[in-house]
Amino acid sequence: xxxxxxxxxxxxxxxxxxxxxxxxxxxxxxxxxxxxxxxxxxxxxxxxxxxxxxxxxxxxxxxxxxxxxxxxxxxxxxxxxxxxxxxxxxxxxxxxxxxxxxxxxxxxxxxxxxxxxxxxxxxxxxxxxxxxxxxxxxxxxxxxxxxxxxxxxxxxxxxxxxxxxxxxxxxxxxxxxxxxxxxxxxxxxxxxxxxxxxxxxxxxxxxxxxxxxxxxxxxxxxxxxxxxxxxxxxxxxxxxxxxxxxxxxxxxxxxxxxxxxxxxxxxxxxxxxxxxxxxxxxxxxxxxxxxxxxxxxxxxxxxxxxxxxxxxxxxxxxxxxxxxxxxxxxxxxxxxxxxxxxxxxxxxxxxxxxxxxxxxxxxxxxxxxxxxxxxxxxxxxxxxxxxxxxxxxxxxxxxxxxxxxxxxxxxxxxxxx
Amino acid sequence: xxxxxxxxxxxxxxxxxxxxxxxxxxxxxxxxxxxxxxxxxxxxxxxxxxxxxxxxxxxxxxxxxxxxxxxxxxxxxxxxxxxxxxxxxxxxxxxxxxxxxxxxxxxxxxxxxxxxxxxxxxxxxxxxxxxxxxxxxxxxxxxxxxxxxxxxxxxxxxxxxxxxxxxxxxxxxxxxxxxxxxxxxxxxxxxxxxxxxxxxxxxxxxxxxxxxxxxxxxxxxxxxxxxxxxxxxxxxxxxxxxxxxxxxxxxxxxxxxxxxxxxxxxxxxxxxxxxxxxxxxxxxxxxxxxxxxxxxxxxxxxxxxxxxxxxxxxxxxxxxxxxxxxxxxxxxxxxxxxxxxxxxxxxxxxxxxxxxxxxxxxxxxxxxxxxxxxxxxxxxxxxxxxxxxxxxxxxxxxxxxxxxxxxxxxxxxxxxx
Numbered sequence: 001x002x003x004x005x006x007x008x009x010x011x012x013x014x015x016x017x018x019x020x021x022x023x024x025x026x027x028x029x030x031x032x033x034x035x036x037x038x039x040x041x042x043x044x045x046x047x048x049x050x051x052x053x054x055x056x057x058x059x060x061x062x063x064x065x066x067x068x069x070x071x072x073x074x075x076x077x078x079x080x081x082x083x084x085x086x087x088x089x090x091x092x093x094x095x096x097x098x099x100x101x102x103x104x105x106x107x108x109x110x111x112x113x114x115x116x117x118x119x120x121x122x123x124x125x126x127x128x129x130x131x132x133x134x135x136x137x138x139x140x141x142x143x144x145x146x147x148x149x150x151x152x153x154x155x156x157x158x159x160x161x162x163x164x165x166x167x168x169x170x171x172x173x174x175x176x177x178x179x180x181x182x183x184x185x186x187x188x189x190x191x192x193x194x195x196x197x198x199x200x201x202x203x204x205x206x207x208x209x210x211x212x213x214x215x216x217x218x219x220x221x222x223x224x225x226x227x228x229x230x231x232x233x234x235x236x237x238x239x240x241x242x243x244x245x246x247x248x249x250x251x252x253x254x255x256x257x258x259x260x261x262x263x264x265x266x267x268x269x270x271x272x273x274x275x276x277x278x279x280x281x282x283x284x285x286x287x288x289x290x291x292x293x294x295x296x297x298x299x300x301x302x303x304x305x306x307x308x309x310x311x312x313x314x315x316x317x318x319x320x321x322x323x324x325x326x327x328x329x330x331x332x333x334x335x336x337x338x339x340x341x342x343x344x345x346x347x348x349x350x351x352x353x354x355x356x357x358x359x360x361x362x363x364x365x366x367x368x369x370x371x372x373x374x375x376x377x378x379x380x381x382x383x384x385x386x387x388x389x390x391x392x393x394x395x396x397x398x399x400x401x402x403x404x405x406x407x408x409x410x411x412x413x414x415x416x417x
Numbered sequence: 418x419x420x421x422x423x424x425x426x427x428x429x430x431x432x433x434x435x436x437x438x439x440x441x442x443x444x445x446x447x448x449x450x451x452x453x454x455x456x457x458x459x460x461x462x463x464x465x466x467x468x469x470x471x472x473x474x475x476x477x478x479x480x481x482x483x484x485x486x487x488x489x490x491x492x493x494x495x496x497x498x499x500x501x502x503x504x505x506x507x508x509x510x511x512x513x514x515x516x517x518x519x520x521x522x523x524x525x526x527x528x529x530x531x532x533x534x535x536x537x538x539x540x541x542x543x544x545x546x547x548x549x550x551x552x553x554x555x556x557x558x559x560x561x562x563x564x565x566x567x568x569x570x571x572x573x574x575x576x577x578x579x580x581x582x583x584x585x586x587x588x589x590x591x592x593x594x595x596x597x598x599x600x601x602x603x604x605x606x607x608x609x610x611x612x613x614x615x616x617x618x619x620x621x622x623x624x625x626x627x628x629x630x631x632x633x634x635x636x637x638x639x640x641x642x643x644x645x646x647x648x649x650x651x652x653x654x655x656x657x658x659x660x661x662x663x664x665x666x667x668x669x670x671x672x673x674x675x676x677x678x679x680x681x682x683x684x685x686x687x688x689x690x691x692x693x694x695x696x697x698x699x700x701x702x703x704x705x706x707x708x709x710x711x712x713x714x715x716x717x718x719x720x721x722x723x724x725x726x727x728x729x730x731x732x733x734x735x736x737x738x739x740x741x742x743x744x745x746x747x748x749x750x751x752x753x754x755x756x757x758x759x760x761x762x763x764x765x766x767x768x769x770x771x772x773x774x775x776x777x778x779x780x781x782x783x784x785x786x787x788x789x790x791x792x793x794x795x796x797x798x799x800x801x802x803x804x805x806x807x808x809x810x811x812x813x814x815x816x817x818x819x820x821x822x823x824x825x826x827x828x829x830x831x832x833x834x
Binding site: 019023102104108110112115117118196200201215216217218219221222223239242245246248249250253335357358359361362363364365366367368369370372373374378379380390391392393395396405406407408409410411412413414415416417 | 436439440519521525527529532534535613617618632633634635636638639640656659662663665666667670752774775776778779780781782783784785786787789790791795796797807808809810812813822823824825826827828829830831832833834
């Protein structure tokens with residue numbers, strides 16, 4: 001098989017369909033999404049059978065249990081995917097919304113309206129539910145998609161995407177708008193990242209390795225998502241019980257996600273009081289602490305933190321801990337080591353709170369709250385396609401609006417310049 | 418010299434300065450811009466002397482007269498650069514503007530505000546005035562800059578950038594915020610395009626070759642600007658005199674710019690009447706016409722258009738002409754061959770006008786006006802850093818707002834999830 005030709009053919013089909021898809025009414029898109037949700041539930045046995053084969057092969061390869069868990073589908077998870085499609089149908093349609101208008105002195109009337117990006121490429125890893133989620137958000141925002149899932153979930157993904165595409169085309173979505181790369185050759189990713197002019201953006205969803213590879217290799221614009229080295233800074237004036245509650249929540253409520261805390265910074269004047277509280281509470285939650293020298297002078301049972309710890313996204317029950325001189329030192333540490341995701345200060349000091357929010361360079365900067373809130377649902381945007389950690393186009397949780405571009409519509413009466 | 422190390426050092430200095438620059442008040446930024454404008458005029462002789470050397474060297478190399486004209490500075494052009502700085506000072510400051518806010522059911526208060534991108538890399542060609550223009554827009558929007566100009570203008574660019582940097586630093590802009598690559602090795606471009614984590618965006622300004630090279634090579638996000646294969650479609654119902662006025666304006670008022678027309682499409686039912694009018698008027702303006710077979714059947718003195726003509730940005734007094742069956746054929750031709758810049762329909766038909774604006778995929782879609790209006794001043798945004806022809810981040814004229822990103826500021830009272 002000629003991988004290059006095959007991938008390009010799919011992208012061309014998506015591009016051709018994207019023009020019509022971009023002008024569909026909200027009603028047609030919503031009806032298709034609801035029909036797709038219904039079909040998922042009606043025909044779940046077909047999906048579960050494909051998933052059972054993927055699971056069997058993964059087990060034979062001896063992958064980790066946590067990996068199998070991500071790969072595994074059951075009736076509940078399929079119902080969850082269907083529910084996601086219905087929720088996306090219920091969200092407001094951004095397409096056609098105006099966000100600027102004026103009449104120029106020469107009489108030209110200018111409006112700027114939201115339009116789809118065109119064709120969105122999504123490269124993702126294990127979870128087959130991404131196939132349905134990503135597809136729903138792209139369709140609702142009028143975008144065609146080219147999906148490339150992880151090889152371990154290939155049968156599940158083919159089952160889901162072909163079922164959803166078939167149902168979508170029955171309900172007014174133009175044929176070709178939903179493309180899935182139905183073979184596992186790794187070369188396909190390299191081809192996708194060079195389809196300039198066919199793909200308008202690529203969104204990689206997965207581990208830091210995948211994202212780095214795509215960013216470095218792609219000539220198609222990429223939106224970086226989802227790596228989070230998030231910090232909690234406990235200021236001198238913090239309510240220490242609040243700080244402890246926030247720290248426990250940010251570290252332990254779901255340690256594998258990108259908005260979980262990886263490093264705790266504490267002001268030197270409260271370190272002696274706070275760190276033993278932290279140490280005890282984290283021990284109870286089975287969190288391993290890795291401290292700087294000053295932190296270990298207070299809590300000697302902490303492991304020593306190495307330089308690499310400050311920039312590591314553990315995604316696990318591990319926390320690095322550092323004592324800092326003041327809020328300026330905390331900000332400097334964060335701006336040096338963070339990934340631009342989510343940071344929080346616990347403080348009663350208005351000036352320090354304002355300074356932290358102004359100077360910390362990240363998508364979401366909190367005062368007195370857990371970093372775990374950075375996601376589309378918690379921010380009130382509904383489902384998200386990822387959390388952008390770059391500054392271009394979109395920053396933070398990316399919902400439907402972030403899957404759009406704009407277009408200037410200008411009405412004249414014969415104006416020339 | 419170690420080019421890699423040298424370029425990286427400049428980018429690191431810009432990055433370090435960017436944190437402070439991003440929090441400067443509008444007042445400080447404006448005062449610096451006004452002082453820089455004053456210094457340009459006061460010390461123009463130093464710039465003109467450097468420019469004379471560049472011109473002399475270019476003449477010896479035997480470059481084209483039009484190229485020399487772009488390179489050349491005089492008192493008027495320096496006054497124009499100073500005026501640009503003053504106009505930028507007068508524009509509203511986008512930094513800190515809020516564009517979203519809500520209070521969530523759990524009491525979290527969320528605001529989204531505009532923040533600088535951070536460090537903007539600009540890679541440009543001959544015109545030395547870009548040094549001052551780009552620098553002013555970046556500073557006003559709180560961004561540090563790393564500039565790389567064309568090698569032919571190296572002395573002029575060094576004179577301008579060092580003068581402006583010196584003056585900026587005297588007036589509160591943090592040292593290091595303005596970086597210029599003061600050597601001509603081409604390797605520098607390749608280094609710049611891989612400074613992921615130091616540069617937040619690269620904006621190439623120049624010919625299609627430069628832009629393509631940067632887009633394909635860069636792992637730093639790029640905004641594509643400035644290539645325009647723009648179309649004028651003369652519909653069946655058009656006022657043909659209006660269509661002619663628009664066509665003449667779009668082709669001949671400034672043929673070298675990106676919003677000039679390159680291809681004219683005409684409905685088959687009016688081609689016999691319109692094309693002879695066009696032919697005569699364009700002949701008077703010394704425009705060479707290249708027609709499709711049907712156009713040449715009406716005006717046999719047209720050159721035959723080749724396939725390559727439909728996708729060529731002539732930037733010159735050449736126009737390709739095609740007869741189409743209807744508005745749908747016009748839209749299909751445009752979406753196949755355009756660069757996503759500016760397109761116009763001349764029509765009295767409301768349905769065709771609406772369809773054209775909805776279905777044509779471009780940054781600016783006009784009804785009954787010349788495509789020449791696509792620029793920042795004409796749209797009311799003031800100066801522009803370029804015209805984006807991509808869909809991500811910014812589309813169309815990019816002013817100060819398009820040089821910003823956003824940040825979520827979240828206030829809590831101890832909320833955990």
